[in-house]
Amino acid sequence: MFEAVLVEKSGSGQARLARLDDDALPDGDVLVRVAWSTLNYKDALAVTGKGPILRSFPMVPGIDLVGVVEDSRDPAWKAGDRVLVNGYGIGESWWGGLAGKARLKGAWLLAPPSSLTARQTMAIGTAGYTAMLCVMALERCGLSPDKGDVLVTGASGGVGGIAIALLARAGYRVIASTGRLSEEAYLKSLGAAEVVDRAQFSAPGAPLQKARFSGAIDSVGSHTLANVCASLKEDGVVAACGLAQGMDLPASVAPFILRGASLIGIESVRRPMGVRVEAWSRLARELDGQKLEAMTQEIALCEAIPASARVLAGEVRGRLAVAVDPQAAG
The missing domain is CATH 3.90.180.10 (Medium-chain alcohol dehydrogenases, catalytic domain)
Structure with a gap:
């Protein structure tokens, strides 16, 4: 039993x-x-x-x-x-x-990677695996630390926290968006350079906004994702992997045809085994164990x-x- x-x-x-x-x-x-x-x-x-x-x-x-x-x-x-x-x-x-x-x-x-304990493997889990898939997608689109700030929405969640740690270790300047500003010290300990209130992204916004981010990882969707796309720099890219705010996407084509923005959907359920092995191998190498524990x-x-x-x-x-x-x- x-x-x-x-x-x-x-x-x-x-x-x-x-x-x-x-x-x-x-x-x-x-x-x-x-x-x-x-x-x-x-x-x-x-x-x-x-x-x-x-x-x-x-x-x-x-x-x-x-x-x-x-x-x-x-x-x-x-x-x-x-x-x-x-x-x-x-x-x-x-x-x-x-x-x-x-x-x-x-x-x-x-x-599982031999360097990870069973507990660490599930501390990473689907959330960390998805975060790594997002990082890999951004890299395939040519994103690099020298191109500017990268935004992570839903920063206090599992995907967000691991994404911050991975990006920061790779040399990116990470902006963390959260509805819990009381978590600022925690998010900065993971590697965020700056913490901002999610409210600035969560309401309907202009179709094209100040160009602020070279890339983003979004686990929120809805108006948040639309505003993130509208705030991308030229040739900016966002990896979308969640819908905490909603499944809708009330966005404009403006960022895509005027700034060359890219929106990549991250599907984690049925990835080929080779992609899975690569993602988990990189997580074992690149994710700081102390930050994971925190x-x-x-x-x-x-x-x-x-x-x-x-x-x-x-x-x-x-x-x-x-x-x-x-x-x-x-």
Whole structure:
């Protein structure tokens, strides 16, 4: 038997901590004993029923996990192997990481970087992986530190915090946008050179504004993303990876046809394995371990349900690592 956060039907307040056995798990090639998972914004929507995240019921949320193989029908994996998975629909259409065990497809798994502990791997999690995908996208568009300031919106969240740390280490001057100005010292400790109030981006704005940023990573969407695009310098680029403010984009073509701005969408769920390996390898090399620890809070599996409401209310800074069965990782 193992414990799991189980959502049994659509609607708010349906999640509960359940005890299940292996027979309850979906069919798959590899049975994994989960050591750590995370609580992301998407997970919080799934647990609370506040967003249409889950594709079927019952469902175990948790869009990423790290653990140890217990049994495998996939020749690529054997009992005792450490494995990591994020995306591929786990926690949405396939039972995910907020459970003591998971049965998964072997093709979804990769070996976590050996330099990271299991806890560090999930302190990074999907949020950090997405932040690295954003950095990689900006680099592909030719962004470099000498071109000017880079804005990070949603800076107090998981994607934002890790993006700040990665960009600052690479030599960029980072501007952090947040609704919690009380977190200024924390954001500067991660590497932000300046902290600004998100209010200047969150309301409807002019289609073309003062050119301020050479690049940006946005996890907010809606008016915020529109205003960020309008504030880009010539040939500026923004990587968009979230919708905390909304899914709409009330923007103008002006920044794109008058300044040559680029808007890149970041999709993290179904990236090819080669991209995943590159992103995780770079995270292991380039993300400062002390800064990662500073932005990480640890909770037990039984705390995931009440913590979900705090995540949606914007009361959690940085990352929530969920200790499912830490001894499983050795």
